[in-house]
Amino acid sequence: MSAVTETSDAAQTPLWRRVTTALGRRGGSSLLAGILALLVLSQLLTTPAFGRWANIANILQQNSIIGIVACGMLLMIILGGFDLSVGAVGAMSSVLAATVIVHVGTPAGIVAAVLAGLAVGAANGAFVALLGMSPFVVTLGTQSVVLGGLFVATQANPVYGVPESFTRLGLGRIAGIPIVTIIFAAVVVVIWATLRFSRFGHYVYAVGGNREAARLGGVNVPLVTIGTYAIGGTLAGLAGVLLLAQTGIGQPAAASTWALSAIAAVVVGGVPLSGGVGKVSAAVLGTFLLGVVSNALNLNGVSSYWQPMVTGFVILIAVGIDSYQRQRRASR
Amino acid sequence: MLTMTQIRKSFGGIEVLHGVDFTVEPGQVHALVGHNGAGKSTLMKVLGGLYHDYSGTITLDGRTQHLRTPKESLDAGVAIIYQDFALVPDLDVAHNIALGREPGGRGWGGVAHRALARRSAQEAERFGITLPMTTPVRRLGVADQQLTEIVRALARDVSYLVMDEPTARLAPAERAQLFRIIAQLAERGVGVVYISHFLDEVVEVADVVTVLRDGAVRAVGPASDWTADTLARELVGEDEIGDRPVVPAPGGPAAPARSETGAGAARLEVRALAVEGRPPTDLTVAAGEIVALAGLVGSGRTRWARALIGDLRTEGRVLVDGRPLGRRNPRTSARAGLLLVPEDRKVNGLVLTGSVRENIELTALGTHLSRGGLVRLATVDRVVRDLLARFRVLPPRPEILTKNLSGGNAQKVLVARAVAARPKAIVLDQPTAGVDIGAKAELHTQVRSMAAAGTAVVVISDDLDEMLDLADRVVVLANGQMIQDAPAASFDRASLLAAMSRTAVA
Numbered sequence: 004m005s006a007v008t009e010t011s012d013a014a015q016t017p018l019w020r021r022v023t024t025a026l027g028r029r030g031g032s033s034l035l036a037g038i039l040a041l042l043v044l045s046q047l048l049t050t051p052a053f054g055r056w057a058n059i060a061n062i063l064q065q066n067s068i069i070g071i072v073a074c075g076m077l078l079m080i081i082l083g084g085f086d087l088s089v090g091a092v093g094a095m096s097s098v099l100a101a102t103v104i105v106h107v108g109t110p111a112g113i114v115a116a117v118l119a120g121l122a123v124g125a126a127n128g129a130f131v132a133l134l135g136m137s138p139f140v141v142t143l144g145t146q147s148v149v150l151g152g153l154f155v156a157t158q159a160n161p162v163y164g165v166p167e168s169f170t171r172l173g174l175g176r177i178a179g180i181p182i183v184t185i186i187f188a189a190v191v192v193v194i195w196a197t198l199r200f201s202r203f204g205h206y207v208y209a210v211g212g213n214r215e216a217a218r219l220g221g222v223n224v225p226l227v228t229i230g231t232y233a234i235g236g237t238l239a240g241l242a243g244v245l246l247l248a249q250t251g252i253g254q255p256a257a258a259s260t261w262a263l264s265a266i267a268a269v270v271v272g273g274v275p276l277s278g279g280v281g282k283v284s285a286a287v288l289g290t291f292l293l294g295v296v297s298n299a300l301n302l303n304g305v306s307s308y309w310q311p312m313v314t315g316f317v318i319l320i321a322v323g324i325d326s327y328q329r330q331r332r333a334s335r
Numbered sequence: 336m337l338t339m340t341q342i343r344k345s346f347g348g349i350e351v352l353h354g355v356d357f358t359v360e361p362g363q364v365h366a367l368v369g370h371n372g373a374g375k376s377t378l379m380k381v382l383g384g385l386y387h388d389y390s391g392t393i394t395l396d397g398r399t400q401h402l403r404t405p406k407e408s409l410d411a412g413v414a415i416i417y418q419d420f421a422l423v424p425d426l427d428v429a430h431n432i433a434l435g436r437e438p439g440g441r442g443w444g445g446v447a448h449r450a451l452a453r454r455s456a457q458e459a460e461r462f463g464i465t466l467p468m469t470t471p472v473r474r475l476g477v478a479d480q481q482l483t484e485i486v487r488a489l490a491r492d493v494s495y496l497v498m499d500e501p502t503a504r505l506a507p508a509e510r511a512q513l514f515r516i517i518a519q520l521a522e523r524g525v526g527v528v529y530i531s532h533f534l535d536e537v538v539e540v541a542d543v544v545t546v547l548r549d550g551a552v553r554a555v556g557p558a559s560d561w562t563a564d565t566l567a568r569e570l571v572g573e574d575e576i577g578d579r580p581v582v583p584a585p586g587g588p589a590a591p592a593r594s595e596t597g598a599g600a601a602r603l604e605v606r607a608l609a610v611e612g613r614p615p616t617d618l619t620v621a622a623g624e625i626v627a628l629a630g631l632v633g634s635g636r637t638r639w640a641r642a643l644i645g646d647l648r649t650e651g652r653v654l655v656d657g658r659p660l661g662r663r664n665p666r667t668s669a670r671a672g673l674l675l676v677p678e679d680r681k682v683n684g685l686v687l688t689g690s691v692r693e694n695i696e697l698t699a700l701g702t703h704l705s706r707g708g709l710v711r712l713a714t715v716d717r718v719v720r721d722l723l724a725r726f727r728v729l730p731p732r733p734e735i736l737t738k739n740l741s742g743g744n745a746q747k748v749l750v751a752r753a754v755a756a757r758p759k760a761i762v763l764d765q766p767t768a769g770v771d772i773g774a775k776a777e778l779h780t781q782v783r784s785m786a787a788a789g790t791a792v793v794v795i796s797d798d799l800d801e802m803l804d805l806a807d808r809v810v811v812l813a814n815g816q817m818i819q820d821a822p823a824a825s826f827d828r829a830s831l832l833a834a835m836s837r838t839a840v841a
Binding site for chain 2: 212217220
């Protein structure tokens with residue numbers, strides 16, 4: 004008798020494990036890209052309607068707004084936190100934008116809404132950075148405060164009267180591509196460049212990876228924290244404006260699922276909540292994976308009641324495989 | 336008897352243990368030595384049940400064991416105390432000792448807390464160890480945390496105890512205590528495996544020494560056959576002797592000459608720095624001077640260093656090149672050219688999730704590695720590659736994650752971060768803790784060349800040789816007070832140790 008165990012031998016390793024290993028070796032996001040590609044391919048083969056440009060544009064149109072929110076969420080997750088208040092901020096900004104657009108003018112409405120998002124985000128960051136509160140508690144609190152204030156101010160009534168021309172921003176297309184998608188793409192590029200080229204971006208990774216090391220290394224941790232949450236709030240504000248542009252109605256009850264959807268998109272993209280790592284590509288891929296799943300279910304006539312369940316399984320499976328890979332790599 | 340036979344282990348297809356044989360008898364202190372990366376830790380992790388895919392045979396007292404989980408190891412009678420302790424910080428000592436085998440109380444899942452406290456105290460007493468049983472582990476010093484780990488392991492009636500670098504963070508007096516305890520354990524028939532970089536300790540403490548190099552056993556023999564010197568030669572392999580110093584010689588290998596100007600201009604001046612209500616301290620370090628801050632654990636060395644860079648609220652003034660630093664915090668100090676290389680690279684030194692490049696650029700990003708908020712990527716790349724070559728970091732790849740580096744390489748990255756920021760004055764807190772001999776010599780060379788370039792250097796270390804080799808001057812700290820300040824040349828190991836210990840009593 005001996006405690007002999009075979010060292011991993013390609014011939015005896017099951018195929019699925021070899022595939023996930025090969026995919027996982029290049030990081031979570033390429034694993035995800037593989038799943039997304041498989042999903043798209045199977046849809047193309049089984050559902051002809053899926054591949055038509057009308058449907059693709061539809062997917063882009065429907066997921067760009069949450070994608071913008073996910074980009075902000077990504078920064079906060081890299082920093083080791085997250086933001087539960089983005090939905091409330093989105094609703095607030097869409098109602099605020101509607102009100103100001105109706106009474107003052109369109110540019111003023113957009114600016115006011117985005118600035119309001121920035122203010123809530125900066126407040127979130129200040130609570131986290133200066134008082135050392137946990138992001139969960141802080142953003143749960145601001146979420147409730149903002150939403151409560153919104154309902155008090157509007158008596159839960161939607162705000163109507165946004166000019167028809169404004170909805171072109173949300174529903175219009177340029178060369179067949181939805182304008183919201185073009186804005187999303189711009190946001191992606193800006194966030195990518197921030198993380199890659201700016202000192203602030205490099206600090207975000209450092210603070211998220213090891214706060215104490217960053218602080219002792221001379222990084223202004225409170226400022227980086229406030230800045231990160233401010234960007235998250237700003238993007239939620241921008242997303243709220245685009246939501247208004249899609250619906251034409253400033254709806255206080257809108258966007259209630261944004262926070263969890265955005266976190267789900269980033270996490271499905273392979274970014275761990277522990278902080279210090281993450282790429283924009285993860286937020287983009289995660290967003291579209293969830294979007295394509297939902298679209299596929301719609302096209303195949305699956306009841307919308309099933310959709311949260313399927314989305315849930317996608318999160319569990321995608322993140323499960325990713326964590327499994329991480330564990331294997333760590334124990335080697 | 337514990338016998339490991341033909342142990343092989345691979346990581347991702349690369350074999351790192353090439354059929355290692357290792358035997359420990361009851362009552363034996365068996366030292367396992369080797370360079371970082373020689374396979375010591377991997378071998379002990381196999382023994383600790385951390386891998387399920389090793390090959391080879393392990394027998395304990397004649398019975399073959401399958402050690403695939405830590406629990407199977409413990410049940411077989413093997414306990415391992417890793418360098419990073421596995422204690423629950425908020426539980427008190429007694430509960431940590433009893434963790435996992437709490438005596439039941441009345442009702443379902445209850446714990447008899449009083450009986451537990453009594454039993455833990457008895458268990459500690461049995462091995463002649465005194466610990467503050469009701470103190471949360473969080474508030475203990477390193478030495479007492481380690482003793483807690485030891486008692487916890489022994490209370491499970493293990494017959495073999497593995498200690499990974501047990502003295503790396505201990506002060507000399509605490510080491511002596513640990514050695515006494517190890518001797519007692521051996522007398523009681525416990526087989527002790529002792530892993531250490533400190534070769535003089537190994538020769539002193541161990542009965543038998545096994546030398547690992549490149550994943551294979553190179554030598555096994557009674558400790559009395561070795562000296563620290565011959566052991567060091569065996570560790571690095573004879574072929575390397577020619578071009579690389581084995582033990583950092585006094586004066587150092589290829590050391591740049593110490594400040595030839597003699598006493599250079601005062602670069603770092605500390606005036607009446609009072610740390611947390613302790614008496615004020617004064618210190619002046621000249622450009623190019625290396626000052627060792629010696630003291631036992633608990634003497635306040637680290638807190639003094641933290642206070643210096645403004646991480647603790649303090650009174651007093653700090654001047655760099657004659658210019659007083661206003662409101663000090665780690666960031667403003669760094670801007671002014673005063674840096675701390677913190678102890679414990681894993682906890683508050685490195686960003687482990689980040690790449691080598693991200694870690695090296697961190698401090699210097701605040702100054703010359705960025706312009707207008709944008710990172711000067713090309714400059715960063717050049718600086719990082721240059722430092723990796725200069726520090727001989729292996730592999731010299733900027734994109735590798737720091738968590739994948741060995742201890743020595745990780746420490747080099749941490750010091751390289753400080754060098755990249757072009758410090759005027761620097762405090763190095765335990766710059767070579769848990770680092771292999773080669774890396775240690777290379778780090779010493781880098782510290783000397785920093786000084787040669789005019790930096791004022793303060794070194795905090797538990798390693799007497801390190802302080803005496805590196806420093807021009809030694810300042811002894813006890814209870815936060817500077818009680819002696821003399822040229823390093825006026826000390827030898829014994830007199831320095833005496834200076835540190837004598838004052839601890841007073």
